Amino acid sequence: MAAVSSLSLVITLFFIVSLLIILALIVRPRPVKIPIKSRHVFITGGSSGIGLALAHLAASEGARVSILARSVSKLAEAKRSIRLATGVEVATFSADVRDYEAVSRAAEESGPVDVLIVNQGVFIGKELEKQSAEEVKFMIDVNLVGSFNVIKAALPSMKGRGLPASISLVSSQAGQAGIYGYTAYSASKFGLQGLAQALQQEVISHDIHVSLLFPPDTDTPGFEEEQKKRPELTSIIAASSGSMKTKEVAKICLDGIKAGKFTVTCHFIGYLLSIATSGMSPQRSFWLAFMEVMFGSLVRFVGLFFQWGWYNTIDKWSKQNKTSNSKLA
Numbered sequence: 001m002a003a004v005s006s007l008s009l010v011i012t013l014f015f016i017v018s019l020l021i022i023l024a025l026i027v028r029p030r031p032v033k034i035p036i037k038s039r040h041v042f043i044t045g046g047s048s049g050i051g052l053a054l055a056h057l058a059a060s061e062g063a064r065v066s067i068l069a070r071s072v073s074k075l076a077e078a079k080r081s082i083r084l085a086t087g088v089e090v091a092t093f094s095a096d097v098r099d100y101e102a103v104s105r106a107a108e109e110s111g112p113v114d115v116l117i118v119n120q121g122v123f124i125g126k127e128l129e130k131q132s133a134e135e136v137k138f139m140i141d142v143n144l145v146g147s148f149n150v151i152k153a154a155l156p157s158m159k160g161r162g163l164p165a166s167i168s169l170v171s172s173q174a175g176q177a178g179i180y181g182y183t184a185y186s187a188s189k190f191g192l193q194g195l196a197q198a199l200q201q202e203v204i205s206h207d208i209h210v211s212l213l214f215p216p217d218t219d220t221p222g223f224e225e226e227q228k229k230r231p232e233l234t235s236i237i238a239a240s241s242g243s244m245k246t247k248e249v250a251k252i253c254l255d256g257i258k259a260g261k262f263t264v265t266c267h268f269i270g271y272l273l274s275i276a277t278s279g280m281s282p283q284r285s286f287w288l289a290f291m292e293v294m295f296g297s298l299v300r301f302v303g304l305f306f307q308w309g310w311y312n313t314i315d316k317w318s319k320q321n322k323t324s325n326s327k328l329a
């Protein structure tokens, strides 16, 4: 009996070690580190929220920082706050990411970019039926098409920088799972996944490394505005992964970028969600690849429980609303 169980232990260990070795040999692209100090970090949407916190951090770590957004006054205020906190003068560029010419001019003026953080984003949570066609187009244009514009404008300057360069995109957990009230927002963020996966293959030979960042609800000025208006069901479902502080999210994002991770998650639920949605995304870490291979189906099982909870809530809500509507009638 003892011989059988020690044999099965040896076989299991052999299996695990072989799998780890195979994964360490095959994971691509290979692991990379992205240095930040003394390099040019260009952040879109750098005048508020997560982008502003990223700009503060990058400046305090000795990077040359440029930020781009539309409002000149918010840019000036951001510049002032970063100067006060770190002593660093950041360069500011006022442009709308929907305007390719304007973004190109800004990229050219700012000089060659080492770390591009595409972070601008707009979000108006609403059921599609209540959402105007303009609002849908607005979110797709700023979040998705705008990201193309920014990347196309900066990319030529990012090649041959001597050290590894990075293109990082701030998505959202709503870019990994479709969430009630976020048809257009989720679509714009899911689009970034395709953009990032394809782009990584195109730029790897130029030593440029793509990161996709997936924050949960984060207490930014943009989020405060959003929260006043978004459907209650959106808030309830989003609460499945809690909310985080802007500084905390920015720190995790910058660390993920420096570590050259393709997928950057912010906490444990986010980590589970990344396993559940790993699909065909590149994976540089043999250890994370191991977790995906070993626990993929178990995490899918857990994900189905989340869906069960969400649909139960939606069901309850629609029943409640039907009764209150019929009372009104």
Ligand SMILES: NC(=O)C1=CN([C@@H]2O[C@H](COP(=O)(O)OP(=O)(O)OC[C@H]3O[C@@H](n4cnc5c(N)ncnc54)[C@H](OP(=O)(O)O)[C@@H]3O)[C@@H](O)[C@H]2O)C=CC1
Pocket: 044, 045, 046, 047, 048, 049, 050, 051, 068, 069, 070, 071, 072, 074, 095, 096, 097, 098, 119, 120, 121, 122, 123, 142, 146, 170, 171, 172, 173, 214, 215, 216, 217, 218, 219, 220, 221, 222, 223
């Ligand atoms: N806060 C949250 O809960 C979460 C946010 N995210 C994502 O993180 C990113 C940052 O969000 P957050 O910090 O909350 O947002 P904020 O609303 O606080 O800041 C948004 C920034 O983007 C800029 N911006 C907006 N539209 C444009 C545009 N058309 N052209 C150029 N710049 C623009 C804004 O400046 P200006 O208006 O002056 O142009 C501002 O600097 C977004 O991509 C968002 O989708 C992801 C998950 C959760």
Ligand SMILES: CCCCCCCCCCCCCCCC(=O)[C@@H](N)CO
Pocket: 123, 171, 172, 173, 174, 177, 179, 215, 216, 217, 218, 223, 226, 237, 238, 239, 240, 241, 269, 272, 273, 276, 299, 300, 302, 303, 306
């Ligand atoms: C095993 C699987 C675990 C699954 C858990 C899934 C939890 C998903 C919650 C999604 C939250 C969406 C937050 C959107 C934040 C955002 O982008 C807006 N605030 C706009 O700024």
